[in-house]
Amino acid sequence: MYSRQFLEELYRTLYTIRVFETECIKLYRQGLIIGYFHPYLGEEAIATGVCAALREDDYIVSTHRGHGHCIARGGELKKMVAEVLGREAGYCRGRGGSMHIADIETGNIGANGIVGGGIPIGVGAGLGIHVRGGDQVVAIFFSDGACNNGVFAESLNLAAIWDLPVVFVLENNQYAVSSPIEEMSRIPDLHRRAEGYGVAAHAVDGNDVLAVYEKTKEAIEACRNGKGPVMIEAKTYRHGGHHVNDPGLYMPKEMLEYYKARDPVKLARERLATQGQCNEGDIAAIEQQVVEAMEQAVEYAKDCPAPSVEEFLKEVEQN
Amino acid sequence: MSQDKSKPGTSTVRQLKYREALNEALREELQRDERVFVIGGGIGQRGGSYKVTVGLLDEFGPRRIIDAPIAEASFTGAGVGAAITGMRPVVEILFVDFTSLIIDQIVNQAAKYRFMSGGKGRVPMVLRTQGGSGNGLAAQHSQSLEAWYYHIPGLKVVMPSTAYDAKGLLKSAIRDDDPVIFIEHKLLYMTECHVPQDEYTIELGVGDIKRRGDDVTIVAWSNMVPRVLSAAEKLAAEGIEVEVIDPRTLVPLDKHLILESVKKTEHLVIVQEAVRRGGVASDIASVVQAEAFDYLDAPIEIVAGKNTPIPFNVQLEKASVPQEADVIEAVQKVLHL
Numbered sequence: 001m002y003s004r005q006f007l008e009e010l011y012r013t014l015y016t017i018r019v020f021e022t023e024c025i026k027l028y029r030q031g032l033i034i035g036y037f038h039p040y041l042g043e044e045a046i047a048t049g050v051c052a053a054l055r056e057d058d059y060i061v062s063t064h065r066g067h068g069h070c071i072a073r074g075g076e077l078k079k080m081v082a083e084v085l086g087r088e089a090g091y092c093r094g095r096g097g098s099m100h101i102a103d104i105e106t107g108n109i110g111a112n113g114i115v116g117g118g119i120p121i122g123v124g125a126g127l128g129i130h131v132r133g134g135d136q137v138v139a140i141f142f143s144d145g146a147c148n149n150g151v152f153a154e155s156l157n158l159a160a161i162w163d164l165p166v167v168f169v170l171e172n173n174q175y176a177v178s179s180p181i182e183e184m185s186r187i188p189d190l191h192r193r194a195e196g197y198g199v200a201a202h203a204v205d206g207n208d209v210l211a212v213y214e215k216t217k218e219a220i221e222a223c224r225n226g227k228g229p230v231m232i233e234a235k236t237y238r239h240g241g242h243h244v245n246d247p248g249l250y251m252p253k254e255m256l257e258y259y260k261a262r263d264p265v266k267l268a269r270e271r272l273a274t275q276g277q278c279n280e281g282d283i284a285a286i287e288q289q290v291v292e293a294m295e296q297a298v299e300y301a302k303d304c305p306a307p308s309v310e311e312f313l314k315e316v317e318q319n
Numbered sequence: 320m321s322q323d324k325s326k327p328g329t330s331t332v333r334q335l336k337y338r339e340a341l342n343e344a345l346r347e348e349l350q351r352d353e354r355v356f357v358i359g360g361g362i363g364q365r366g367g368s369y370k371v372t373v374g375l376l377d378e379f380g381p382r383r384i385i386d387a388p389i390a391e392a393s394f395t396g397a398g399v400g401a402a403i404t405g406m407r408p409v410v411e412i413l414f415v416d417f418t419s420l421i422i423d424q425i426v427n428q429a430a431k432y433r434f435m436s437g438g439k440g441r442v443p444m445v446l447r448t449q450g451g452s453g454n455g456l457a458a459q460h461s462q463s464l465e466a467w468y469y470h471i472p473g474l475k476v477v478m479p480s481t482a483y484d485a486k487g488l489l490k491s492a493i494r495d496d497d498p499v500i501f502i503e504h505k506l507l508y509m510t511e512c513h514v515p516q517d518e519y520t521i522e523l524g525v526g527d528i529k530r531r532g533d534d535v536t537i538v539a540w541s542n543m544v545p546r547v548l549s550a551a552e553k554l555a556a557e558g559i560e561v562e563v564i565d566p567r568t569l570v571p572l573d574k575h576l577i578l579e580s581v582k583k584t585e586h587l588v589i590v591q592e593a594v595r596r597g598g599v600a601s602d603i604a605s606v607v608q609a610e611a612f613d614y615l616d617a618p619i620e621i622v623a624g625k626n627t628p629i630p631f632n633v634q635l636e637k638a639s640v641p642q643e644a645d646v647i648e649a650v651q652k653v654l655h656l
Contacts, residue, residue, distance in 0.1 A: 059404060093437035100435040109403055110436065114427050120393040121428060124400020124408075131356050131382050131406060151423075154393035161388070319472050 002210070007276035010048055010209050011268045012286055017044040017068040018265050019294045020077065024067075024084060027298070028244050033084050037098050040068035042207075042239035045264035046171050047072035049212025050139050050232075053220055059107045059138045061122035063171075064099045066111030069141055074106045077297035087304035094307040115176075116142065116149035119168075123155045126164035126229070135224040139167045139216070145176030147190045156197045156231075165223035167216060168199075168231040171206065177242045178250050191233035199231055206234030207264040210271065236264075335514040337507045340482035341371045341447075344489035345409065347518065349379050352407060355493060356383040358394055359411030359447075368413055369449060369508045395421040395446065399429045399498075402444040407493055415450035415464045415502055422467075429498040430473030445492045449503040451542050451592055452640050456505075458628035461636070463541075463593035468500040469569050469602070475499040475523055476569040480544035482512045484567055487521030495523060504542040526573030528580070532560030535586040535650050538577055538603060540565055543590045543641060550646035559650060569599055577603065578611050585616040586653045592640050595623035620649040 021039040028037055040047070043065070051060065051072035062069040070080060075091075083090025084098050091101045102110030109125060112118040122140030129136045146152055147170065159166045170190055174181045182188045194201035200222070204215045212234055219230035237259035241248030272278045335343065348355050357372060363386040366373030376384040387394040391412055398410035412418050418425070429442045452461035468476050477492055477499055479485040485503065492499040529544055530551055539547040544565050551561035562580050566573050581587050587607055589600040604619045622641045630636050 061400070091437060092435055095437055096435040102432075102436040102440055104403075104436065104439050109400065110432070110440070112428075114423055117396075117423055117428055120396025120424065121400035121403065123393065124397035124402070125404045126400075127358075127385075127397050128401035128404045128406040131401070132354075151393050151396060154388075154390035155396070157388060158390060158393055158397060162385075316472075 002275060004276040004278065007272050008278065008286060010052060010213070011272045011283070012290060013048045013052070013072050014044045014209060014265050014268050015287055015290050016077070016293070017047065017071050019290050020067055020071060020080070023294050023298060024081070025244055027085070032302075033098075034086075035097055036064070037084070037244040038065040038242065039240060039244060040065050042259060042264070043171060043173060043236045044068055045209035045268065046169065046206050046212055046234045046236060047141070049209045050141070050167070050169050050216045052213050053216040054137065054139060057107065058136050059109055059122070059125045061109045061118040061125070061138065061140045062111040063118060063141050063143060064111060064113055064115065065143070066101060066141075067098070070101050070103060070108055070111070073103065073108045075101070075103050075108065077293055078300045081297045081301035082304050085301045085304070086306065087301055088307045089301070089304040116146035116151045118142065119146060119155040120151050120158070123159050123164060123166060126159060126166040127162065129165055130162055135165070137165045137167060137220050137223045137228075139169050141169045141171060143176070144170065144172040144174060144181045144184075144190055147193065148176065148184055156194065156199055159229040160197045160199050163226060164229050166229040167219045167223060168194075168229060169216070170231060170233040172233055172235045173238050174235070175238065175242065175251070178246070189233070191231050194231040199229055201231035201233065203233045203235065206236030207259065207262045207267060209264060209268050332513050333516055334511045335482050336509055336511045337482040337485050337503070338369055338371050338509070340486035340514050341489055341503070342373060342375070343514070344486045345372065345375060346378065348490055348493045349375065349383060354405065354407045355409065356385065356401075356406065357409045357411065358385040358387050358398060360387055360389055360413055362386060362411055367411065369505065371447075372411070391417055391420040392424055396424040396428065398444045398446070399424055399432070399442055402442045402498075403432060403440055407443050409445045409447055409493060412446060412448040414460050415448045416459050416462050418446070418448055418464065425468070425474070425498070425500070426471050430471045433497065434473060441496045442498045443496045445489070445499045445501050447501045447503065449505050451504040451506060452629045452636055453506045453542070455631060455633055455636065457631040461629035463591070463624065465502055465569055466593055466598050469599050473498070474570060477501045477523065477567065478541040478569060479503070479567060480507065480529075480541055480565050482510065483514050484521060484527065484565075486514055487519050488523065488567060490520045491523050494520070499523070502541070506542050510545065521567070523568045524571035524573055526564055526566040526576040528562065528576070529565045530561060530563040532562040532584070534560045534584055535588060535653060536562045536564060536577070536580040536584045537588045537590060537646070537650070538564045538566065539590040540567065540569065541592065543592055546641070546643055547590055547646055550643045550650070553643070554647060554650055559654065561650065572603070574606060574610070577607065581607055581611050582614045585614050587615065588620045588622060588646070588649045588653055590622045590641055590646055591624070593624050594626045595621065596626050598623055617653040617655065620653050622646055622649045
């Protein structure tokens with residue numbers, strides 16, 4: 001049903017996100033990355049599945065936990081590492097950091113430090129398409145935490161009344177920072193809220209990259225045919241705390257074990273072996289390529305100069 | 320009175336109201352650039368509470384003149400997203416007071432996007448709103464909140480005082496590549512002045528001398544300009560010639576025009592309707608004392624709103640914002656009269 005090449009590409013993306021996050025956490029522990037860093041570990045299948053279904057001229061809106069979205073959308077590791085290290089060669093010239101990576105060229109409108117803040121912006125990208133005409137689509141990534149913010153409700157309604165080509169991708173990792181969703185919402189199946197706005201919604205296993213891909217493909221198809229918006233709730237679980245310095249002690253061990261047994265990277269690897277007929281050597285070769293690419297990106301970024309303070313002050317003077 | 324080079328000295332004297340001039344600016348820009356669209360509450364068939372968008376729905380249709388639900392944060396955010404992806408939205412928020420609901424989208428998103436993206440992203444969006452007191456609308460519909468936006472790097476702030484300025488500035492704001500907070504005044508919509516038929520724009524950051532004089536400089540904007548001009552006439556009868564500077568845009572601020580005037584008159588009064596505390600007037604005073612201290616013959620006087628929510632009762636409302644008599648008193652004070 002799926003070509004070997006397609007399954008390889010999916011796995012390469014999933015594995016790249018995994019390696020990027022793992023290596024960056026090491027850099028963080030070495031003190032080379034500072035500030036907030038929110039790993040996407042455990043959620044890789046969602047960004048990968050969604051972005052695989054998008055077209056080159058579509059848009060995505062990301063979140064504070066946005067490295068995976070950027071990579072899945074075709075972001076460059078070198079520019080990403082350079083940015084999280086605060087270098088001039090980074091995506092934001094060292095002025096944005098982990099929470100603000102945007103890559104306009106790949107249609108990545110950007111990550112966002114404000115939970116929920118990107119939802120109306122994504123609706124606006126959809127509104128722009130509506131005003132211009134055309135069949136582009138916007139995928140808005142947001143979390144269960146954002147669902148309890150006012151702009152979620154407002155934005156869902158705006159997209160609904162204007163039939164906007166927007167796929168709302170709800171990454172339900174079951175924690176709003178540290179608060180479990182069942183304590184923050186009487187209805188933990190958050191996609192059920194969409195019905196109240198007249199928006200079609202579907203739940204999907206967020207750890208299964210192909211399931212995410214298929215559901216997104218359907219949603220995008222609907223949007224391109226003027227039958228948007230659509231919501232997809234992808235249930236998943238973080239492999240750690242909210243950010244790199246949060247040990248996540250509030251996360252029950254058995255939950256973590258359950259979801260780690262259903263690790264999206266592992267599942268995709270198994271798929272590649274069975275459905276893609278890839279042998280262990282082929283898979284290891286892909287992994288080796290990814291590891292090397294990341295090593296090169298880290299070496300490159302470490303050698304990149306920091307932004308010039310004088311130049312910054314000169315720019316600021318014009319404000 | 321205006322010093323605009325762009326203002327042609329034609330003999331066809333066409334008078335337009337402030338709201339009509341704004342309407343004309345929107346219509347011209349909608350015709351000129353198909354990326355421009357307008358979004359807000361009740362702006363379509365109703366034409367907006369202050370009739371600024373009258374007739375636009377009929378001419379440009381519901382795809383470009385979009386009535387939004389009362390969801391300010393999100394339809395403003397939608398403007399931000401549309402702007403990032405290549406459109407030129409004009410978002411209307413009915414009262415500047417309601418911009419409290421959109422602060423995240425303006426302050427954390429629109430204002431910072433260009434910077435945070437390393438200069439690659441742009442948010443060419445105009446936020447049109449109106450503020451000010453004088454209509455008995457009480458504390459939640461009468462504020463002057465320009466200082467909030469003046470304070471945020473990444474935003475431009477425009478506050479026109481005449482129909483002529485309103486039109487030329489709105490056109491420039493729509494063509495600008497950065498987010499512009501465009502604050503109109505509810506008492507100005509029915510005021511009128513000459514607005515030429517021929518197209519013109521007014522560059523953001525260029526102030527205007529609304530009246531020439533040698534004795535004292537008054538800096539004022541928005542609805543304080545007509546009030547100050549009226550005070551200036553009374554002072555002229557006493558032999559005091561006031562120079563009235565309207566910066567028109569607070570960000571960027573035409574520092575040069577203010578400083579040159581102060582160097583000439585050696586006296587400065589700044590008049591703002593907004594509450595005194597943390598206001599733009601204080602900041603302009605700090606600029607002038609830093610850059611023209613030696614020219615000043617007297618301490619700078621600030622005439623500002625009282626530090627209070629705007630009261631409903633008409634007498635209390637008047638007492639809470641600068642009136643003509645307050646301006647005259649301040650001028651006499653700086654001149655040691």
